[in-house]
Amino acid sequence: MIRLLLLFVIAWNCIATPAPPSVFRDEPPAAATTIDPFIAAQAAAMRPEYVADLTQADWDRYTIDIQLDPDRLRLDGQITVVLTNQTEINFDTIWFHLYPNHPDFGGRLDVTSAHIDGIPVPSRTLHGDTLIGLVTPRLIAPGDRATVTMTFTAHAPRNASRRTFGAYNMEAGVWSLASFYPLLARYIPGIGWDTRPIVARGDFTVSAIALYDVTVNIPFGWDLVSSGSAIEDRGLADGRRQVRFVSGPQREFYLAALQGLQQVSASIDGTHVISYVQAGDTAAGERSLAIATTALGVFNQHFGAYPYAEFEVIQAALTQFYGMEYPGVVLIEQNLYRRDDRLLETTIAHEISHQWWYGLVGNDAQGEAxxxxxxxxxxxxxxxxxxxxxxxxxxxxxxxxxxxxxxxxxxxxxxxxxxxxxxxxxxxxxxxxxxxxxxxxxxxxxxxxxxxxxxxxxxxxxxxxxxxxxxxxxxxxxxxxxxxxxxxxxxxxxxxxxxxxx
Ligand SMILES: [Zn+2]
Structure with a gap:
């Protein structure tokens, strides 16, 4: 995130472990054909040279299925998280963040049912419903897996960037849905389950790398932008379409629905880069695309490769800050596109570097920002x-x-x-x-x-x-x-x- 200082004073806010067991693991070793369909689908999110990264660790897996209602700014969905206890302790509760319930988000996220391994489970919430703890029907021992399924509804505010966090908001043609789903809390060594109350100073999200497979149902006439790459896009009979995204290993899954923005695109080092801008800002949109491809290119050279197939920049109404980073997507304050200085360039470069510092290399943003x-x-x-x-x-x-x-x-x-x-x-x-x-x-x-x-x-x-x-x-x-x-x-x-x- 960028919150700025000074002269231009304002703000940017901004192991190799064994491969996961294949679903066909009982087959004989001749199973060079053993394909885990969840992992196989994820390949589309990666640059070809980095597809092997998908089996570098036994990451948690999210499958999310949601229906978006842009008129009411509401979404309804189901989420399944297959997680492995990678800690040294037994889990009797599994915690998820419900970020939209924080006052700065100005929205709602309600879990309407919860099951673990198919069994309905009781839950409790903390800190103004920003956390939900699901009581496990059995102790989940270190190394054990559990499958958590929840149904949920969420609601976002409109034109709220002057008073709330603009990344969860519908404004200026962008319905930005940061952290719209129950996001598994981290188990942090020395802290335990991250059930701390959210500090609104700086970035909110503290999460671990996971793989996402997300299907979005939305009326025609909206462009979808996400942390992942689309692998299916089909029209439905009722004037709606359904798009399925896969993310590769990402720290969270960002989603936005756009209406009325234009796009320009280019490629750099095997990554497809798209910049979305408002109709009146076409020239600045070209500039933002050039800055983004340049920044990705020099950081690829200097830090190591951005391994994903896509990257997007969105002109958005952030109002209280200059830019905000998400995996594979950055949001840039709309007014920076109309200024005659270096701030657009500086902000895009800053937010893109977060693909390394936050995205690839994670840290506790609420502890060691x-x-x-x-x-x-x-x-x-x-x-x-x-x-x-x-x-x-x-x-x-x-x-x-x-x-x-x-x-x-x-x-x-x-x-x-x-x-x-x-x-x-x-x-x-x-x-x-x-x-x-x-x-x-x-x-x-x-x-x-x-x-x-x-x-x-x-x-x-x-x-x-x-x-x-x-x-x-x-x-x-x-x-x-x-x-x-x-x-x-x-x-x-x-x-x-x-x-x-x-
Ligand atoms: Zn930042």
Whole structure:
């Protein structure tokens, strides 16, 4: 996400484990023909070179079937989640986030029935219905699987971006349905089930990688955009159509229904990129497409490959922030397309870098937001360096320096590891984005250009599709430089030492 600072002041918010058992696993080994149909369908979401990633881990599987009613901004659906207990403890309750019930979403998400392994189960909710816990009919032991099925209804607000989170809202031709379904809570080492109340400062979603197979039923006349790729699209007799998407390994499944927007598209490194813009902003739409393909291209080179077949940029009414990242999709505030400055470019680059920092490499956005936001902010600088715009890169850096300096002058400095809940009084953006970006600049100065580059690539390679914490980033950096960085980490991340501003 981008919430901005300063000069242009505002905000961006923004293992290999054994292959899963095939459904035909009792067949003889000659089963080179053994095909898991769920996995086979997922291949369409990946660039061909990365199809093998699909069997890299035993990810949870979501199958979602929904009907959209755009007139009433309502959806009805069914969800099945096949999950494996990958922790060390027995589960007696399985927790799901119901994000639309948070006041910032201004909507509703209600679970109307719940079964585990076919057995109806009782449930309870927490924190204003933003979490639902399903009581398991048996203990789910480490390594065990369970199949959770729920029916649900959801409702979104209209023209609400001035007062609520614009990514769950119908406005400016975009019915954006971020987090519209029950999303399995993470089991976080050291925390347990993530049943913390949501802190509205920064990004909401904390989730693990999963595979999604989603079928959407909607009236004709709407374009659908999602975290996945469409593998079926057929007309129904009643003036509606049905589209089925598969996601590949993604951290959540984003969905939007668009009406009246135009699209332009291009390809970069085997990924099809589409930019959706309002009718009056065609030229800026072409520009947004060029920025997006350039950013994906340079980040592919510099961080490691974006492995998915599709990527979309949507012009949307976010109003209270500049951009918002989702797996495979970014939303960009509509007014940035009409400005005569670098903000559209900077915002698109920032949000696209989240495909690596948040998407591929996951972290606890409600606990250690600096891990993704700090590196996404520093990626703005890398983007301008890599595209030959060194003066703009320096301007970005100077903006972060000035923001952090002012934070220090007013006595607001805090360790990077401070959770968003502890960063009140306007300290969230200066600490997480500005100080966060400067930490990566300090790291680069300390270990040198080559080791910093090795760190970025090695970090993605080792943490891809996983969730990391601060010490994991430290280890990746120390591995890249073959040196001890504990003092740097201590001064910036763990304590609020008055560090030299790099
Ligand atoms: Zn961000």
């Amino acid at each position: 600096w891990l993704d936001e700090g590196l996404a902010s520093y990626s703005q600088i890398l983007y301008y360096e890599l595209t030959g715009e060194s003066a703009q890169a320096e301007a970005e850096l100077n903006a972060f320096r000035a923001t952090y300096r002012r934070l220090r002058e007013r006595g607001g400095d805090a360790p990077l590891a401070t959770p968003p809940s502890g960063l009140s009084n306007g300290r969230y953006v200066p600490v997480v984005y500005a100080k966060g970006a400067l930490f990566f600049h300090a790291l680069r100065q300390r270990i040198g250009e080559e080791a910093f580059q090795r760190f970025l690539v090695g970090y993605v390679e080792s943490a891809r599709y996983r969730e990391i914490a601060g010490p994991d980033l430290l280890r990746a950096a120390e591995q890249a430089c073959a040196c001890d960085l504990s003092d740097l980490f201590q001064d910036w991340v763990v304590s609020a030492t008055a560090v030299a501003i790099p």
